[in-house]
Amino acid sequence: MKMSTQKIILTGDRPTGSLHLGHYVGSLKARVELQNQYKTYIIIADTQALTDNADNPDKVRKNVFEVALDYLSIDINPKVSTIFIQSLVPELAELTMYFLNLITLSRLERNPTVKDEMKQRGFGGNVPAGFLTYPVSQAADIVAFKADLVPVGEDQLPMIEQAVEIVRKFNKIYKPILIEPKALVSKTGRLPGIDGKAKMSKSLGNAIYLSDSADVVAKKVMAMYTDPNHIHVENQGRVEGNVVFAYLDAFDADKKTVEMLKKQYRKGGLGDVAIKKRLIEVLENFLAPIRKRRAEFTKNPKAIMKILEEGTKKARIVTSKTLGEVRKAMKLDYFNS
Numbered sequence: 001m002k003m004s005t006q007k008i009i010l011t012g013d014r015p016t017g018s019l020h021l022g023h024y025v026g027s028l029k030a031r032v033e034l035q036n037q038y039k040t041y042i043i044i045a046d047t048q049a050l051t052d053n054a055d056n057p058d059k060v061r062k063n064v065f066e067v068a069l070d071y072l073s074i075d076i077n078p079k080v081s082t083i084f085i086q087s088l089v090p091e092l093a094e095l096t097m098y099f100l101n102l103i104t105l106s107r108l109e110r111n112p113t114v115k116d117e118m119k120q121r122g123f124g125g126n127v128p129a130g131f132l133t134y135p136v137s138q139a140a141d142i143v144a145f146k147a148d149l150v151p152v153g154e155d156q157l158p159m160i161e162q163a164v165e166i167v168r169k170f171n172k173i174y175k176p177i178l179i180e181p182k183a184l185v186s187k188t189g190r191l192p193g194i195d196g197k198a199k200m201s202k203s204l205g206n207a208i209y210l211s212d213s214a215d216v217v218a219k220k221v222m223a224m225y226t227d228p229n230h231i232h233v234e235n236q237g238r239v240e241g242n243v244v245f246a247y248l249d250a251f252d253a254d255k256k257t258v259e260m261l262k263k264q265y266r267k268g269g270l271g272d273v274a275i276k277k278r279l280i281e282v283l284e285n286f287l288a289p290i291r292k293r294r295a296e297f298t299k300n301p302k303a304i305m306k307i308l309e310e311g312t313k314k315a316r317i318v319t320s321k322t323l324g325e326v327r328k329a330m331k332l333d334y335f336n337s
């Protein structure tokens, strides 16, 4: 029998809040597009979410469900994509333990994303050990599935880099059985927050959520940062750094018209309200069907939990197999060697 050569994707999110347009542009879109081509595994990383939410289990629990709803409403298809819950796949925790020996503390302290996050959270000298080491657990998430490709936002590149280093070390010391993963980063680039800050994030309060109502979306668009010097309609305006145009670039399929509007805005004679109105329409076209599917799925929470349960079962079949190989390579297969 011929072995399947279908390539594997593993990616996912921390269940610490609902997913927003930044997530969509950065990674969700690629998952939906690639799910029929790649064997796709999507991790709801509750264990990772607990690394800085140990005192808030209710928040994590609630958001496991919300994130699953977000996935289903954007058309991640559970018939082809396997969605699962990290904490219920104990092989990932086991692999994390082995991987922790293949990386140094100083290397962990150099991860720029983790450094930023530690600053943002104001840990000071009290960094939870689990938080500093979460990139190792993330490496285990990826490697346990022998994933080839990891569609993620830019901020996750340091995680993939660390995963590759760990894989190389493992393969060199034990046996070359693990796959070096590659990151897949969106060409559209990072979507700014509605306030013009470089990143859309829950903690900055500048995000548009996939689950936002039409009213909320309109209000957020009307409040968007544009060009502070573009005061009168006839003024020349800046397109670069203008959030409305960044979103039109990401979501408006009619590129020709967007280019025309940019030209007009630069020249003067095009008002902020006009471009915002267009963006509201574009976003509504995109979000309305998502909202509709969300409402459908919300009616049947049991079915969603069932999808997660089935997905988790499927995930464990794969991780159990990998861990069998890992234990053997590490000479830990005491009773079945």
Ligand code: TRP
Residues within 6 Å of the ligand: 010, 011, 012, 013, 014, 043, 045, 048, 138, 141, 142, 150, 152, 156
């Ligand atoms: N760190 C990712 C985030 O912040 C979530 C995550 C956990 C992940 N494990 C992963 C992403 C494995 C890609 C691959 O959302």
